[in-house]
Amino acid sequence: MNHQTPVFIITGGQGQCKTTFLHLVLGLIVGLNVRVRGVIAPGHVRDGRRSGFTLVDLATGEHEELCSIDPDPRCEAHGRFYFQPVGLAFGRRALAPPDPRGTDLMVIDEVGRFELQGVVWADQLDRLTAHPHPPMIWTVRRRLLDTVVERWNITNPVVVDVGTASAMATADAVMDAVWAWREAQPFSPITAAPVPGDRVAPPALFADAAAGAPRSTPVILRRCYGPEG
Template structure:
């Protein structure tokens, strides 16, 4: 299941409102009893330039300051940002590997050069992709997209470019993946040991919505990364 659950990657250039797009998508699905785990990181601007980020735990609604451009000797330095130990601990707790029976969707906003260098959420991403996981949504800058896909060997990516994508169509695609995930979990929980000598048919395969299927959302750029490519 970990290889087949879709990973939606919301991508765009720097400052192209990837987090805003994600927030709008989540706003359309949270009322549908979707059990979401993960983080969203709204940014702060000072004098026309990004000055820091706050984390929101999507499972609890709690929030914590993650980083700032203001120097602090207690903090980890990544680029020009000082990452607060409290913010890092908060985010790492929120990104703990989910119980597949209790979580429908994992969200990480965002995956970038700090993670590619082994910092911030890199360890959590390693754990998430090493185990069965529900559908996921990541935000990634466009110029880092291919590197992120390769680094975590994401084989079932649905790439959503904020420059051309529809929020409504993206939310529909995410909900479709969530329902398929729930059905798969129900099937897995209902399985019983086979009777000796009885021939058991193969389970219904997970529907691959990312493999070039047009469905009804042509505004979503769909790209499947796999060995055949």
Template sequence: MSDQTPVFIITGEQGQCKTTFLHLVLSLTVGANVRIRGVLAPGHVRDGRRSGFTLINLATGEHEELCSIDPDPRCEVHGRYYFRPEGLAFGRRALVPPDPRETDLMVIDEVGRFELQGAVWADQIDRLVTLPHPPMVWTVRRRLLDTAIQNWEIRNPVVVDVRTASVMATASDVMDAIWEWREAQTRSGLPVPPLPGGRNAFEPPVLAGAAAGASADTPTILRRRYSPEG
């Protein structure tokens, strides 16, 4: 099934809001009984420059600081970032290959030059792409796009360029892929819980943050507590 299961790759340059685009796409699927695993990595800015990243476990809503530009002798150094051992362990647990019977969508934010050098999430990605997996969504910087596709031999990439793509259309395409994944599981005899609505009648749910009083401009992707500022 994995040879035919798409990997959606949200791409753009640094600062072109790849994570924000992903965040919005997930906001439109989380209310549709979609079982999501993986990580989201919102960045932090200090004095006009990227200063670090927080990691969000999409299955649990838990979060952990991943890395920063502040020197720390306990940390792994990649580029100008110091990766905290707790953050790396947290992310690697979140990216353990999922049970296909219990996952509809796998998310990796982001796949970058450190992974292409064999670091950070490289081992987890290696395992994910060689095992049966549900549809995946990655974020990848544009200049690394072709290299990432070739490196992991992605046979069915769906490239989503944040400069021109529609969040709504992308969410609809992701939901179509999830429907196909679930139908394939049903044909193979695996039990899967139903998705609401019909196969060709995707209507995006109300953004999860709206029910909690969050601004419509900063929707939460989780039913609990995460927002870009929180």
């Protein structure tokens, strides 16, 4: 199964909205009872330059600060960013190898130069790709794409370039992969799922907050992508 289950790689140049494209794709499948695990990392900008990232656990909707450019001796320094120990631990828990009976899709935003250097999410990626896994979506900067595919020996990559790709078509392809994964499992899939062959219907993107979330929290952080979100 590991050699047949696709890894969708959303790619583009720096600042080309890979995370935004991923958010749109997830928004298109969230109403289809897809059990999503993993992380999405919305970025922050200060004075026209990337200043840090927040990490969102897609299974729970919880979030933690991951890193910033502000020096902090308590943090791990990688490049110009200082990574919060709490944020790293939070992400590593979210990226633990999933139970295939409870996961249809695994998301990692993003796989980049730090992982290629063996830090941040590198160990989690090694574990995820070493065992049978559900379909996955990674975001990867275009110039690192070939290196990432080779490093993790991705035998069935589906490359989605944000410059030319359609979020609707990508969501449709992801759902096809999810259905193939479910049908290949020895246990029954979750109930109340769409009929195989149904096309993706776009819900209202950037919908209201999950119940109980602070209203001051950005919508992208309030959104929970699990089947109950």
